[in-house]
Amino acid sequence: MRAVVAVALLVGVYVLGLALIAGIVLVNVLFLVHDRPIGFVWSVVIGGTLAFALLTGLFTIAGASDDEERGEPVGEQDEPELWALVRRLADEVGTRPPDRLFVVAEANAAVSQRTRLLGLVATTRRMYVGAPLLACLTERQLSFVLAHELGHYGNHDTRLAGVVAAGRVALVRMLTGLNNRSWYHVVVAVMFAYYAKLYFAVTASLSRQQELAADATATRIAGSEAAVSALRELPVVEAAWTLFHDRHFRPAWEAGFLPTTIFAAFAGLRGSPELGAYLDEVRQNPPERVLGRYDSHPPLPDRIAAVTAMAVPSRGPDRPAGALLANNGAVMDRTLVSPLVEQLGVKQRVDWATLSHTAARATRVDRSRRLARVGGGSLGTVLDLLDEGRLSSLLRTDVRPGSGTPGPRARREFARGLLIGELTALVELTLADQRHARWESDWLGRTTFHGPDLTTEIDQATDDRGSTGGLRAALAGLRVDQVPTR
Amino acid sequence: MALDPTRHADPERWGLVPDAYVRDVFPEEDPVLARAVTAASRGQWRQAADAMKPTWGDWDDRARVTLALAREGARTDEWLNTWRDEQPDRDLAAVDAAAWVLVAKEILGESDEEDHVDGFHRVLRRAERAARHAIHLAPQDPTPWWTLVEVAGGLSFDQARFAEIWHELVSRAPRHRAAHEAALEYWAGQSSDVMLDFAANAGPSLVLRAAFLLEDEDPLIWRTELVADAVDQLLAADELSNDDRGHLVLALYDHNRFAEVIEQFRALGGRADGAPWSRFEDPKGTFLEYRANSCRKAALKI
Numbered sequence: 035m036r037a038v039v040a041v042a043l044l045v046g047v048y049v050l051g052l053a054l055i056a057g058i059v060l061v062n063v064l065f066l067v068h069d070r071p072i073g074f075v076w077s078v079v080i081g082g083t084l085a086f087a088l089l090t091g092l093f094t095i096a097g098a099s100d101d102e103e104r105g106e107p108v109g110e111q112d113e114p115e116l117w118a119l120v121r122r123l124a125d126e127v128g129t130r131p132p133d134r135l136f137v138v139a140e141a142n143a144a145v146s147q148r149t150r151l152l153g154l155v156a157t158t159r160r161m162y163v164g165a166p167l168l169a170c171l172t173e174r175q176l177s178f179v180l181a182h183e184l185g186h187y188g189n190h191d192t193r194l195a196g197v198v199a200a201g202r203v204a205l206v207r208m209l210t211g212l213n214n215r216s217w218y219h220v221v222v223a224v225m226f227a228y229y230a231k232l233y234f235a236v237t238a239s240l241s242r243q244q245e246l247a248a249d250a251t252a253t254r255i256a257g258s259e260a261a262v263s264a265l266r267e268l269p270v271v272e273a274a275w276t277l278f279h280d281r282h283f284r285p286a287w288e289a290g291f292l293p294t295t296i297f298a299a300f301a302g303l304r305g306s307p308e309l310g311a312y313l314d315e316v317r318q319n320p321p322e323r324v325l326g327r328y329d330s331h332p333p334l335p336d337r338i339a340a341v342t343a344m345a346v347p348s349r350g351p352d353r354p355a356g357a358l359l360a361n362n363g364a365v366m367d368r369t370l371v372s373p374l375v376e377q378l379g380v381k382q383r384v385d386w387a388t389l390s391h392t393a394a395r396a397t398r399v400d401r402s403r404r405l406a407r408v409g410g411g412s413l414g415t416v417l418d419l420l421d422e423g424r425l426s427s428l429l430r431t432d433v434r435p436g437s438g439t440p441g442p443r444a445r446r447e448f449a450r451g452l453l454i455g456e457l458t459a460l461v462e463l464t465l466a467d468q469r470h471a472r473w474e475s476d477w478l479g480r481t482t483f484h485g486p487d488l489t490t491e492i493d494q495a496t497d498d499r500g501s502t503g504g505l506r507a508a509l510a511g512l513r514v515d516q517v518p519t520r
Numbered sequence: 521m522a523l524d525p526t527r528h529a530d531p532e533r534w535g536l537v538p539d540a541y542v543r544d545v546f547p548e549e550d551p552v553l554a555r556a557v558t559a560a561s562r563g564q565w566r567q568a569a570d571a572m573k574p575t576w577g578d579w580d581d582r583a584r585v586t587l588a589l590a591r592e593g594a595r596t597d598e599w600l601n602t603w604r605d606e607q608p609d610r611d612l613a614a615v616d617a618a619a620w621v622l623v624a625k626e627i628l629g630e631s632d633e634e635d636h637v638d639g640f641h642r643v644l645r646r647a648e649r650a651a652r653h654a655i656h657l658a659p660q661d662p663t664p665w666w667t668l669v670e671v672a673g674g675l676s677f678d679q680a681r682f683a684e685i686w687h688e689l690v691s692r693a694p695r696h697r698a699a700h701e702a703a704l705e706y707w708a709g710q711s712s713d714v715m716l717d718f719a720a721n722a723g724p725s726l727v728l729r730a731a732f733l734l735e736d737e738d739p740l741i742w743r744t745e746l747v748a749d750a751v752d753q754l755l756a757a758d759e760l761s762n763d764d765r766g767h768l769v770l771a772l773y774d775h776n777r778f779a780e781v782i783e784q785f786r787a788l789g790g791r792a793d794g795a796p797w798s799r800f801e802d803p804k805g806t807f808l809e810y811r812a813n814s815c816r817k818a819a820l821k822i
Contacts, residue, residue: 435639436631441595444626451627451639499601 105138132161174260185248257348292381394473401459565603572611593619613654620647662692724750728767742774778818
């Protein structure tokens with residue numbers, strides 16, 4: 035019954051929209067008929083913009099959909115085993131299989147369909163499978179996740195449920211789409227927000243039931259044990275992936291490098307000792323999901339309790355989900371790096387050990403670039419300038435302390451602090467390039483400098499009344515040539 | 521502006537100085553200190569040394585003179601360096617350490633950018649070294665210990681480390697006013713409960729200061745019994761500092777005791793230069809706003 039109301043409400047979005055436009059037109063006509071030219075002009079301007087916003091809301095946003103071409107499309111001939119699994123799961127769930135399959139670089143899986151008329155009509159169905167899931171889960175855990183997603187579209191008992199869910203997605207999309215735009219879009223969004231709230235109130239328990247129903251369907255297919263472990267493991271996979279991608283892969287990529295291995299390294303990260311404690315912590319206390327305002331997922335403990343209670347035994351042996359993939363899972367790396375990038379040769383291929391050293395070196399190069407430029411090009415010339423009492427010429431003049439009205443001394447001290455950072459980078463760089471020091475990074479992203487500690491000497495060298503003597507002596511003791519090689 | 525209700529407030533009718541007389545910067549009133557600061561701004565240190573010397577033993581006075589000289593030292597340090605070259609004494613060391621703290625605060629300002637925070641921390645560590653040097657030169661002087669209390673707040677020392685510093689301070693000057701205010705800031709960064717306990721033990725002035733620091737997170741703080749008692753104690757006192765009056769304004773205003781607020785404003789005259797006004801972005805504007813609103817609301821009450 036609720037589902038019927040929900041569908042009626044969805045249709046009502048269009049009714050409401052059209053009624054509003056009719057109202058705007060009516061107001062305009064009334065102004066015209068009663069010979070109020072100023073009022074007419076105003077109402078045309080304001081009414082026109084609002085009507086425009088309404089129409090964009092109804093057509094462009096609700097008409098389009100959240101499904102897009104992303105990740106690596108895989109055809110049936112590319113990944114026959116993965117496709118076979120998906121087909122089998124769709125069959126067991128009792129829904130039609132997706133038309134297209136994508137492997138994406140996200141710790142997530144999803145099914146989407148192109149919808150028309152606020153989700154009332156569905157067309158192309160797409161499935162996205164996160165490569166990190168393929169890398170971390172077992173086949174049975176993955177089956178649970180994928181069957182859950184398919185389950186949203188195939189619960190026989192609630193035939194309209196799919197429509198309700200799709201409508202919910204479409205409404206959220208419409209609201210977020212309207213909200214981030216100009217004032218007249220926001221005005222319309224505010225009106226529809228109330229309508230949407232009504233819709234969500236009507237469908238909240240329905241969506242909750244749907245989530246649990248999808249869990250139940252998936253559990254019947256994958257077994258309780260896989261269901262529980264998949265639910266527990268998903269936040270861990272996500273945490274590991276975020277760490278890998280944001281702290282390791284992306285910085286390297288942005289610095290112009292391409293690691294020789296990606297998902298193999300990701301596996302290394304998951305197994306590394308320094309991360310064990312961190313991932314265990316996530317496993318014990320999964321972070322509260324950052325719920326979207328309209329998210330309707332039940333809390334994780336409730337879901338785990340529900341699938342445990344079903345006590346569905348597992349069938350047959352299990353294996354890593356990655357074994358489903360052809361070519362040792364080469365498709366996973368392609369989600370991040372298209373073959374085109376390699377052919378163009380814009381990124382330099384390096385292994386991870388070199389990469390962590392190179393990345394640390396690159397940040398030092400960045401950090402010392404300005405100093406090297408104004409200081410004559412090398413550590414040696416910088417120290418010469420300091421000895422000549424030309425510290426001021428090395429200080430940055432383009433930065434200001436946090437206080438709005440800093441005195442000359444505060445400006446100078448602030449700039450000195452920045453200079454110390456730059457000089458430290460230049461000293462480390464010089465030492466490392468002459469093999470007197472190296473950097474080491476762990477998977478947690480902590481870089482340590484293995485080399486002589488020259489903090490005091492650097493402070494001395496940058497003091498108004500200091501001297502470079504200590505630093506020079508320390509470097510001479512190491513037989514460092516003070517002209518860096520770059 | 522036409523709709524601004526405060527334009528009918530007319531503070532002068534209540535015997536308050538005209539708005540135009542209110543300022544948030546006043547010249548130094550102590551003539552010796554004023555001359556010392558002026559000389560320092562010209563690079564001369566002897567007057568500063570002369571101003572510091574007689575403060576030995578009167579620690580609140582020493583804090584006052586140290587702070588005034590340190591303000592100039594945080595602006596320009598040429599005279600401090602000459603002082604160091606010619607007569608590196610305990611007075612210089614105390615001023616020098618206090619000046620480093622002020623430099624650090626200027627580097628931070630209200631910013632939370634990494635460069636500013638890093639600079640703030642670096643210079644505070646420099647201040648710590650300077651304070652330790654001053655302690656070495658003058659083991660009986662609480663002044664550098666007060667500086668360390670400020671450093672502890674800025675670098676968020678752990679409580680054990682703070683307790684050591686605090687113990688050294690109070691064993692030299694049990695009621696050191698400036699250090700108590702600095703300690704309040706330290707506790708503000710640790711725990712508001714401990715901060716209030718600390719303030720309650722330290723007297724009514726500190727209680728109002730603590731309430732002011734807490735009012736953003738706890739708007740009802742002014743209505744607590746602790747604050748109400750502190751207000752009564754202060755109103756019964758023979759003599760009040762301008763800072764106390766400033767905080768009393770906020771407390772009494774929150775209690776809707778506008779006639780008494782106006783009394784405090786009458787005593788403050790045109791001085792919008794102390795606490796709590798200096799904590800606002802526009803000290804004079806805030807002062808005038810409270811003043812005008814109090815007059816308007818007092819008029820409504822009669």
